[in-house]
Amino acid sequence: MVGAMIGDIAGSEYEWANIKHMPGELITARSRFTDDTVLTYAVAAGMMEALGKVVRPGLCSDPAAQALVRDAVAAGLRSFYRRYPQAGYGRAFSAWAQSPDAPPYGSWGNGSAMRVSFAGWAARSLAEARLLARLSAEVTHNHPSGIKGAQVVAAAIFLLRQGCAKEELRSYVADYYDISFTLAEIRPHYTFDVSCEGSVPQAIVAFLEGRDFEEVVKLAISIGGDSDTIAAIAASLAEAHYPVPPALAQRALAKLDNFLRETAVAVSAYLQSRR
8 A cells, every 4th residue: 555655755846836747757856755645654554453453344333333443543643643743734634633632623625535545445345445434534524525535535446456447437436526527628727726626536537547557646746736635646546456666666665764664564564464
């Protein structure tokens, strides 16, 4: 599970210096990880801990087990925030993370979608993917748009893992978002938009148009906007459909510190052991 991390790092240098074309090298000397990577692995760490304590077949109908997962995700998010307080979080998230008792703050932003990929990889069914996505989102992003963004991304990852064709995925996503556009059509006028409604569809179309993992990431960056997050979401889908070039993964992993790198390895090992 390195897709979101690679997309985040590749898009990081363009977040505040948008380009309207596909970049050359994806990982450069200026590339760095941001809050997208930190919180992706925070959700994964919290969920791994919680899923080891619940009875999976009954999770969808067990409110107590769901509360345990939700609480573990919240604890993971706060723990990783404390370790990386300068990773580039939004103000509302920072205020929430600094208060151990803060309730969700009704966010409709794309943070719920960029950090959700573990739910799609760990889920054993489409219903569980959507449930885990909701639980991961609603600790902060309890607005319907924030929850929907997380659920659509996690569901897409799960479906792609099952061999879902792109046109089948397009049909599924179209029940939730208008994706009847091409990147070429929106590229000239697309601007920075941190809402799920204004960035998740664009990331999904980047995946649908890309012909391999690297092209998906480059296309996501090429429209401008919230480049690291759009690329993180698009790449999280691409990883479930295309091979990730090993050299690219290694260059991205080299941008992490030891703790995040060890977390990434642990997450991958957890998912591999449960296939």
